[in-house]
Amino acid sequence: MANSWWEIQVVCDTTLEEAMFWRLEQFGCKGSSSERKGDTAKMLAYYPQAQAHVLDLAALSLSIRQDALTMQQPVPAVRWGLIEEEDWSQTWKAQWEPREIGDHFLIHPAWLPVPQTDRKILTLEPGVAFGTGEHATTQLCLEALEMRLEAQPEEIVIADFGCGSGVLSVGALLLGAKQLYAVDTDPLATNATLENIIRNQLDPAKLLVATGSVEALLPMVPEPVDGIVCNILADIIVDLIPQWTPIVKPETWGILSGILLDQAKGVADVLEGNGWFVAALWKRGDWTCMNIRRL
Numbered sequence: 001m002a003n004s005w006w007e008i009q010v011v012c013d014t015t016l017e018e019a020m021f022w023r024l025e026q027f028g029c030k031g032s033s034s035e036r037k038g039d040t041a042k043m044l045a046y047y048p049q050a051q052a053h054v055l056d057l058a059a060l061s062l063s064i065r066q067d068a069l070t071m072q073q074p075v076p077a078v079r080w081g082l083i084e085e086e087d088w089s090q091t092w093k094a095q096w097e098p099r100e101i102g103d104h105f106l107i108h109p110a111w112l113p114v115p116q117t118d119r120k121i122l123t124l125e126p127g128v129a130f131g132t133g134e135h136a137t138t139q140l141c142l143e144a145l146e147m148r149l150e151a152q153p154e155e156i157v158i159a160d161f162g163c164g165s166g167v168l169s170v171g172a173l174l175l176g177a178k179q180l181y182a183v184d185t186d187p188l189a190t191n192a193t194l195e196n197i198i199r200n201q202l203d204p205a206k207l208l209v210a211t212g213s214v215e216a217l218l219p220m221v222p223e224p225v226d227g228i229v230c231n232i233l234a235d236i237i238v239d240l241i242p243q244w245t246p247i248v249k250p251e252t253w254g255i256l257s258g259i260l261l262d263q264a265k266g267v268a269d270v271l272e273g274n275g276w277f278v279a280a281l282w283k284r285g286d287w288t289c290m291n292i293r294r295l
């Protein structure tokens, strides 16, 4: 089938939900969602058919089983099947509703009518990119951006690593930031970001986007930035931290998420070794968001 997707279903105890989300994200799934009934969570995640063989899915299923056993929890039921692109996007869209985040934002799924609100409307069509505002880490980052951009946002220049749908970059611009530089290793994500700039009627010159990581961002940035946002996973963040040195100055702050509670200490140690400290640590569920400053 052309343009088909694997739909991967994981039914697990709610205590395993975050670990399963992590595992699916690490595998490279797009658009994970979760529905709870009592102590059970039914998670759905999607993966392009052309990029995974059935054996890869079997290996994923084994990793999930191993995660559950390590956490001494019942082994989740894992199933997968193929669905068409069209069905995938309809399923995915049906699960997504407008959501208020922080004091200022309303996330507006692009295919729904524009809501009446005093909030800043952040319109998104994530496609297959991560960043719908549904996940705790995205919410924490948007809330941290509200705090950072409270005063003189028009002077603030920000680098966004792992931009996904562009939700954080677009959010920062809606809060009045001067300039954003965004990168993501996934070209589907950078495309989604470019489209979401237009969708939110923002000036494309204020949000420069490139596919890649630090090596793609460095040539775009003429001088050190005021802020860094990075919502990826902890093991990737610790690799990126030392690479940020060329774009930071003594006043640069950072907002980091995608870090589970039990990974926070390890990330804080790497930060300290690279001239940063954790000024505040916010938590939601099992996830943390670090507001960091230079030592």
Ligand SMILES: C[S@@+](CC[C@H](N)C(=O)[O-])C[C@H]1O[C@@H](n2cnc3c(N)ncnc32)[C@H](O)[C@@H]1O
Pocket (backbone or CB within 6 Å): 129, 130, 131, 132, 133, 137, 138, 141, 161, 162, 163, 164, 165, 166, 167, 168, 183, 184, 185, 186, 189, 212, 213, 214, 231, 232, 233, 236, 258
């Ligand atoms: C959890 S999503 C975050 C999306 C969005 N920023 C948000 O907060 O919702 C992480 C993104 O980081 C990207 N990514 C993974 N490793 C990366 C790296 N080394 N450099 C840049 N982007 C990376 C992934 O492709 C994914 O789109």
